[in-house]
Amino acid sequence: MVSLLANIQVRQGYSVSVIYSLRSESPKNIADYFDSSVSLHQIQMSSPFLKLLSFFKIRRGLLYKNADHIFLHSSFAGFIGRVASIGINGNYYYIPHCISFMRKDLSKNKRKVFVFLEKLANLKKCTYLACSNSEREEIQKEIPNASVLLLENAVDVPFWESTRDSERENIIINVGQIRIQKNPVMFAEICKLTKKLNKDVRFFWVGDGDEYYKQVLVDSGVEVLGWKSKDEVKDLLEKSKIYLSTSLWEGLPVSPIESMIAGAVPVLSDCSGNKDLISNGINGFTFEAAQKAVDHIVRLIDNEELFNSISFEAEGTSKNRYSIERYQNQITDIMGV
Secondary structure, eight states, X not given: OHHHHHHHHHHTTOOOEEEEOOOXXXXXXXXXXXXXXXXXXXXXXXXXXXXXXXXXXXXXXHHHHOOSEEEEESHXXXXXXXXXXXTOOSEEEEEOSSOGXXXXXXXXXXXXHHHHHHHHHTTSOOEXXXXXXXXXXHHHHHOTTOEEEEOOOOXXXXXXXXOOOSOOOSEEEEESOXXXXXXXXXXXXXXXXHHHHOTTOEEEEEBOBOHHHHHHHHXXXXXXXXXXXXXXXXXXXXXXXXXXXOOSOOSSOHXXXXXXXTTOEEEEESSTTHHHHOOBTTTBEEESSHHHHHHHHHHHHHOHHHHHHHHHHHHHHHHHHTBHHHHHHHHHHHHTO
């Protein structure tokens, strides 16, 4: 989403700079994601000391650039960027990509701390751009005085659009980092339950991450494929019947959107973000318990007419709703250009 927005703005004639910090899972070829006209500036924030130092570096960069519009991506950037920019003019937009206090792995006290930090940083005038209605409602509930607009994510529709040339296999797929947020334990449970009913169904997880959870997936029969290129992911989605997400929370996940446009039917946990994508039984299915997910999977595999109906509806409704053109028009309106 960061590169998509930056590339849109370059095409609109803006001079665009991106400040970023590399993490272990960051792409090695990060420059390839951006138009060559985008100016990239690496400021590492991988330790407490570097985080503190980044405050001064970012402030210096904001003063030097004297930018008209500043976009802050992620909860950390939203906090440090707003604090670092106090007294610096410009139009500030904060895109949390699932704001920190929506996380379900936080204690009650830690969640309160995150809410307090958001309220503190919100003393700097800034417009929140929520990527889903779930996120917008959560921000408005916790920070009533915040200015919040809905800006749903977008994807490259022509790239992900299904050719529908090849017959799909009984493949259930997920794309993403293996971590607690994605609930790989439930994904493994669904795999085991489904294979008891149909041993020929294959479960793929494209991605990598936590070694413990990876082993849980492998032990249950899930084929962990590691990270794949964009072209390889598209090829896998076009071969798959179902995209399965067991996430505990999301902002507005991009991978299920890509899968819908590629023709795979989404079966998603009924969490924030996921539920914003689905009209249950029309363009996909949601579930709360593992057995319900299994029921949806078995029905879709056994009923070709149902699969085709849901697949075509998911693809059709996603093309306009999540197009880059819609995103660009909304951003232009928000910026008042």
